Amino acid sequence: MFGLYIHVPFCSAICNYCNFNRGLFDADLKNRYVEAVVAEIARAGEAALKGCATRPAATPEPNVAQPVRAARAAADTIYFGGGTPSLLEPEEIARIVGACESAFDVSLDREVTMEANPESVTEARLAAFRRAGVNRLSVGVQSFRDDELRRLSRLHSVDRARAAVGAARAAGFDNLSLDLMMWLPEQSVSQWLESVDAAIALAPEHLSLYMLEVYPNAPLKDDIARARWSQAPDDDAAAMYVEAMERLEAAGLEQYEISNVARPGRRSRHNLKYWTDGEWLGFGPGAHSTRGGVRWKNTSSTQEYVEQVGRGDSIAVDVRRLTPDERLGDALFTALRLVDGIDGNAIQTRYGVDVWRRYGADLEPFIEVGCLRREGSRLSLTRQGMLLAHEVMTVFV
Ligand code: SF4
Secondary structure, three states, X not given: OEEEEEEEOEEOOOOOOOOOOOEEOOHHHHHHHHHHHHHXXXXXXXXXXXXXXXXXXXXOOHHHOOOOOOOOOEEEEXXXXXXXXXXXXXXXXXXXXXXXXXXXXXXXXXXXXXXXXXXXXXXXXXXXXXXXXXXXXXXXXXXXXXXXXXXXXXXXXXXXXHHHHHHHHHOOOOOEEEXXXXXXXXXXXXXXXXXXXXXXXXXXXXXXXXXXXXXXXXXXXXXXXXXXXXXXOHHHHHHHHHXXXXXXXXXXXXXXXXXXXXXXXXXXXXXXXXXXXXXXXXXXXXXXXXXXXXXXXXXXXHHHHHHHHHHOOOOEEEEEEOOHHHHXXXXXXXXXXEOOOEEHXXXXXXXXXXXXXXXXXXXHHHHXXXXXXXXXXXXXXXXXHHHOHHHHHHHHO
């Protein structure tokens, strides 16, 4: 089964570090966006039904179209990401979920995730999102310190974040994920661990930990220079990561991916498709898709997206059929992000390649320095190795 991703490109304000595809909320554009997403989903469903292509008008090169199947294609996850999906009205989320159900065979035990920012939710709104079909909430908390939130120009406070989690529980959400960011300007190891402990105290089912990346053109870069904020040295960043993972595991949140921990049975089923050689269709501006060995991206501009969908034009850009070597490289690269790592037997079955025979000479040095572990046919990063994951992954790409 594949996953459905819906990109919601609107935010109430633009954070100083943000590198996502998003823009300021505009009610008129948002209304047109919802119409366009519903139309795009219906079109993709029709294409799958005809068994000729995932999305006929969206795929500019006819020879890229991939036979799928004559029955409705089956999906088991829907993920609303952004941007700030919680700025949509619950009825709009319900309409988009309904469009997915009409276009695809969405399983009954589906996982439907919505990302939410603390300042945009109340118990009543969350209860309405729940009724709209959302059963997993991912809350962008980022930090449990107000000074850090201010430096990131976030709109919410720590109190608001705690209130959002309480409101989510009261609204009936029993599958809650929190996002935290580490290695923030002026953040010490102990301040970071304050946020980790505060998150643990709220007993979420899932947590994602991201290391702040300051992009060259991010306003945060100027803020850092102007205010002379410093960032902890690399060794401290490593300590932040390792200590956080140990505390989270002690609290019953098991690490399953470089940046993600979960209680048993609460791993993100949608995101696992990205790391386990799965398939997904993305809808909305800038959304990516991977299906039948073809990868494409939608046009990024929301304005152009709604106009092109309205005219029935192609919205796909960067359409590319992956070569067998690229597919293999991607499968290995992403599997290495998982604590379970690469299953050599599964790769042999799917791609006909003996991973160790092909890459062993390049991987051996990483095993010798304790970054990589080899157990039977499995290859996985050690926790220290996760800090150097990109270096190990370059072997495969
Ligand atoms: S809320 Fe998220 S998507 Fe929106 S500007 Fe901030 S970081 Fe970017």
